[in-house]
Amino acid sequence: DTGVSQNPRHKITKRGQNVTFRCDPISEHNRLYWYRQTLGQGPEFLTYFQNEAQLEKSRLLSDRFSAERPKGSFSTLEIQRTEQGDSAMYLCASSSLMDTQYFGPGTRLTVL
Amino acid sequence: AQSVTQLDSQVPVFEEAPVELRCNYSSSVSVYLFWYVQYPNQGLQLLLKYLSGSTLVESINGFEAEFNKSQTSFHLRKPSVHISDTAEYFCAVILSGAGSYQLTFGKGTKLSVIP
Numbered sequence: 001d002t003g004v005s006q007n008p009r010h011k012i013t014k015r016g017q018n019v020t021f022r023c024d025p026i027s028e029h030n031r032l033y034w035y036r037q038t039l040g041q042g043p044e045f046l047t048y049f050q051n052e053a054q055l056e057k058s059r060l061l062s063d064r065f066s067a068e069r070p071k072g073s074f075s076t077l078e079i080q081r082t083e084q085g086d087s088a089m090y091l092c093a094s095s096s097l098m099d100t101q102y103f104g105p106g107t108r109l110t111v112l
Numbered sequence: 113a114q115s116v117t118q119l120d121s122q123v124p125v126f127e128e129a130p131v132e133l134r135c136n137y138s139s140s141v142s143v144y145l146f147w148y149v150q151y152p153n154q155g156l157q158l159l160l161k162y163l164s165g166s167t168l169v170e171s172i173n174g175f176e177a178e179f180n181k182s183q184t185s186f187h188l189r190k191p192s193v194h195i196s197d198t199a200e201y202f203c204a205v206i207l208s209g210a211g212s213y214q215l216t217f218g219k220g221t222k223l224s225v226i227p
Contacts, residue, residue, distance in 0.1 A: 101158075
């Protein structure tokens, strides 16, 4: 069990640029989740996959956000035309059926 | 929709003193309850959880939490804190049996243990 990994750990970009983050879940976990955490707040749910199917999306996930999990293993979260309000810590978590969500270290995005 | 309230944003406490971090939730259906801890510069780690059964749950490092359905609370307690307990603590819920697996978090409580 190597834990959930996320890359990159930090990303600085200019407003209007596209960014992509990667999450590698714990290998036997079939559920994968994305959350966003801003300063002074708890994490907020963005979206969730069971295997390769995206089953739930939050209203927070605007049209500029897209997430994929093409083979039911790793996942990517892309933000197009970044805005300063997108600056946050993006967290990935994974779980097996009916079990605890285990979180990765997060990717900190700063939009200048 | 469910919500989680952590009434205290910061809790300073002296080493070896007891501590209680408060968590209340709002939901019209049954919930599963969690406490996560975030140490400085680290990711979220599960501290303890309540799914069913005994309403008192314990962690391996001396924390405990009690599910109180009538009070809709899940307060976290430790009888004697250590410097190493300095961290931010998040209470979270999942609606049970609703087919949704999203965690709803509170805003967190920063515990500072003073030597």
